[in-house]
Amino acid sequence: MLSPANPLAPDWLVVPDDANDLAEGVWPASAARDADGTLILSGIRSTTLTQKYGTPLLVLDEDEVRLRARALRAAFDAAAAEHDTTARVYYAGKAFLCTAVARWVVEEGLSVDVCTRGELEVALAAGVTPSSIGFHGNNKSVSELERAVEVGVGTIIVDSAIEIERLAAITARTDRVQRVMVRVISGVHAETHDFLATAHEDQKFGFPLPDAEKAVARIREISGLEFVGLHCHIGSQIFGVAGFRESASRVLELHAALLAGGTVPQLNLGGGFGIAYTRVDDPTPIAELAAGIVAAVAEGCAARGIPVPALAFEPGRAIVGTAGVTLYEVGTTKDVTVESGAARLYVSVDGGMSDNARPALYGAQYSARLASRAGVGEALLTRVVGKHCESGDIVVDHEYLPGDVTPGDLLAVPATGAYCASLASNYNHVPRPPVIAVRGGKATVIVRGESIDDLLARDAGVHAEDISEGAQ
Structure with missing residues (x-):
């Protein structure tokens, strides 16, 4: 342990020995870090993915989906045959x-x-x-x-x-x-x-x-x-x-x-x-x-x-949930101290409840890790929040991240394969992100992301003739 737990942290959250580690079972089996500390998914650096497709970005590991589907089918076939x-x-x-x-x-x-x-x-x-x-x-x-x-x-x-x-x-x-x-x-x-x-x-x-x-x-x-x-x-x-x-x-x-x-x-x-x-x-x-x-x-x-x-x-989610990792870019960070003197670091990312409504809907808990590098310094209690105009726009409620997290870093949130893209919205007129499948070092767009033009195309008034004079 690096230090006693922050009193603002829930009892279940443990201060990690290494705030860069990838907890087994939470991440796809292909998730790893390269020599520079960059998160790799199915052989592809997360920075390579975001440079090409932008952020937020939902990355889905095809092999993880297939492995879990196969395992479930085999387990129930075997149990039924018994x-x-x-x-x-x-x-x-x-x-x-x-x-x-x-x-x-x-x-x-x-x-x-x-x-x-x-x-x-x-x-x-x-x-x-x-x-x-x-x-x-x-x-x-x-x-x-x-x-x-x-x-x-x-x-x-x-x-x-x-x-x-x-x-x-x-x-x-x-x-x-x-x-x-x-x-x-x-x-x-x-x-x-x-x-x-x-x-x-x-x-x-x-x-x-x-x-x-x-x-x-x-x-x-x-x-x-x-x-x-x-x-x-x-x-x-x-x-x-x-x-x-x-x-x-x-x-x-x-x-x-x-x-x-x-x-x-x-x-x-x-x-x-x-x-x-x-x-x-x-x-x-x-x-x-x-x-x-x-x-x-x-x-x-x-x-x-x-x-x-x-x-x-x-x-349900047992097939596709763990296969998904969402990549965000950090926009701002902010230290917040409460009356007791305890402090929490707020890390704002360029997505939020529009691409993952589950924390706002029913308090779902998630994990997070720096993805573009390995962090250094003491692990700090962090709340990862989105960019929407809601105080409940929380992506990860409780997490310990390296204390040097800074604007421009990539942040990865695992276990987002289920119900995140399905529940995604255009709240605050934010376009929905693309979904990218990765397998064997290759990335493929399986759901195209939206653009501002896509949002405007649905607004019937954008290209309508000005009828204000005729209405007078």
Whole structure:
């Protein structure tokens, strides 16, 4: 330790022995420093990337995405085979979706889930087979459902009685049969932020267990709908197996009851597996998660004397989150001292809540490191903030950085592959940054960045004729 912790620092934040180190598990496996201390991603210096593409810049390590997709698929295949069933793994489009990423995960054997028409069209544009797509959402419009049925989406996860009737009308009109699952609320409260927990009773997703049986009965009355199973999702950024075991037990009670009225071939237990954003995060190994969850299902089925259904899982950020690193340029630094005499260094960068809304939305914690060089001097408690006109525009709430951080430095924030680009906005009319894929020393633009001209092009008044005189 270099010095006692700053009293403004949270208890979990440790003063590092080296404020330039790259914590294992937080960064992509390819992340390293060269002899000059510059951060390297997949063999490319971060300074080389920012000189070509500018900042802010989201860099996505393709090999990291593929490795994690492969590992998840292998782990659930192996766990399912142990219990004489099969497993399907879905990539969560909402985490981050573009045609390149969709192709990567499909090539690694994954299916894709979407929750809007836009996400569906991106998946289709990438060449994803419609039958391998799952369509989520609590408020799918009639036009979205019509499009899903038209292209042959593999499974629509129904979320309300109204949606069932919409699908009944669409399939009757088009003479199609659509496979559907029913999303249920298991009542298991995941240990995560309230905004990330999706199985407590008082929220917008799914049917409470007592109502789900009626929903299934109605689906079975409709000739154009094929009921294929139950879906449950307890939340996101979840560590451990306990919540999934309890949720599986509750959902299997309904699953077993439904067998009396017909087949229930599938069970989707969601996912939302956690990743490390800081060095103190300790996500459960994928093989342990897969083995534990599938074993829980098998035990529950054996206790009820029913066969183990085909299983499906939605790992969420666990595939793409760690693959992303956002590069910023430091603009200003400022020492701030509070009444107690404790001080914090504020480091302002050229992005912020427009490219990463998660800290502002629900207090998400991140890490940061200098990327353009190795820093020197005592590690200082730092808050990395953005350029937006909001006091809550925080990029990294608590971090220790080298005391010589200065304007012009590059700063790297890891674990930004999930939900950052997806949630990006033009707040304060800031253009959204590009997304660059790196692999084997080569960089490729996979999502073009926006320019000021792009922003102005959407403003209908920029090139409109001056009609003020005629309006008088």
